[in-house]
Amino acid sequence: MLQLILGGAALQRCGYGTSSNAALAAEAASAPRRWLQAAILALAVVVFMGAGDDSARFKDLGHRMMCTCGCGQVLLECNHVGCQSSDKMRDQLQAALDKGGGNSDDLILQGFVQEYGPTVIAAPTATGFNRVAWIMPFVVLALGIAFAVHIVRSWKNRPEPALADGITIPQGSELDEFRRKARKETDL
């Protein structure tokens, strides 16, 4: 496609060999735009390359299931030599992908759950009570941040310590002036 665009641009250039200066100027002005269009097209091709690739689906689904031999490893990472379970499950997964048609990822995983039980899926699903598994760590993080912010604010609002008469602690811009002076004198 890129070659077509570039080839097309070259053909057009040849056709303009005997045109007027104004036409040549117009062609020169549109050349950068054509290069930009070609670059965008090339970028789009590269970005979307590999989408829907079956081997990528095999890898993705294989990492969403556990091997049932008792090794506790993800299916595609089971490193038992001659493991009966992982070999059989991989063949089943490949067969399900080769079937094509409307075989979606969820349908394939559902098939494995029906055969091997819910523990074959490597992480809790985002349905029903299993959603709690995903939500709780972030709830704890949010509560913790709220608590930490509250603590920091209480530190900020602490009353100033009592000082002897005539002594004041510099604040705000006065303190910044002292900091600037200290920095200048220590060259930091």
Place this chain on the structure above:
Amino acid sequence: MSRESSFLFNNLLLLVVCFTILWGTFFPILSEFVQGHKVTVGPPFFNRVAIPVALLLLLLTAVGPLLAWRKTSVESLKRNFLFPAIGSVAVGGMMILFGVRPWEDPSYFYATMAAILSALVIFTVISEFVRGGRVIAGKTQQNLLSAMIHLCHRNTRRYGGYIVHFGVALVIIGILGTPFNREVEKEMGFGDKINIGPYTLICQSFTQDDNPNYANEWAIINVFRGGKQITTMYPERRFYKASQQPQTLPRIYPSFREDLFLVTDVYLVYEGKNETTGRPIIKAHLNPLVPWIWIGLIIMVFGTIVALVPNAAAVQVAATTPVRAPAQVGAGD
């Protein structure tokens, strides 16, 4: 914003990671109690939950040491973080330029973020050493390197801690290569090839041996890159007779000479033997950046040792002060 609050958030994040692991471990039991059946809480859960929290921790590792006690001014933040921030964003830009697409896959996104934040840690540590070293060099007329060593010796806990942070950033860089790992498994006979990344692996031979301790099988694999042989590797599998236990001995070749900073581990495993053909099954892994994990760990140990060294005496700098002339004693009164 202050160093005290950064410590508070740091401890909070560590607690959240601990809670996540505890929660993930106990959730199957909780699920059985509530739903009547267990669920598996495996790597996908921990990766999706713990990695964002770990990235926040890495951000605090970069930011924390440059915050002042009690209060940090915006001007100070800008001065301390401007160049490290620019440098770290440039690192992220370079990764995208070299073909990493963070928008394509969550693992690529996390790898890019980890690289940017690790670069931020490294640049802030370097800037701390250079700035302090320049002050010492100016006062004592030493060169910058000697001044940085002197600086470190004056406050070993602080600068030893910076070195440990540097090591942590290198360990993270080593881990962020994981989404780019590749592997190929193949039965290899005499002269058979595996192509993986820029390497070609050719099976020169395979054989077996037996001694009173164990029986073993191994393959002799020549490793080529760019048409030139760079090493020979001997992945092996043993069967220990006394314990009746098999053991796989993988072989690792770190590509420092070929790749320098983008060093990759070539990792060969003797998976087993095809009983019908008698030929070995070799699994080849290409694990980019993994050697940096070991380098980072060594630097962390070094930083710990530096932090344990007692501080040197402070630099003595001559200062001129006006001295009042002594009062003259009257003579001949």
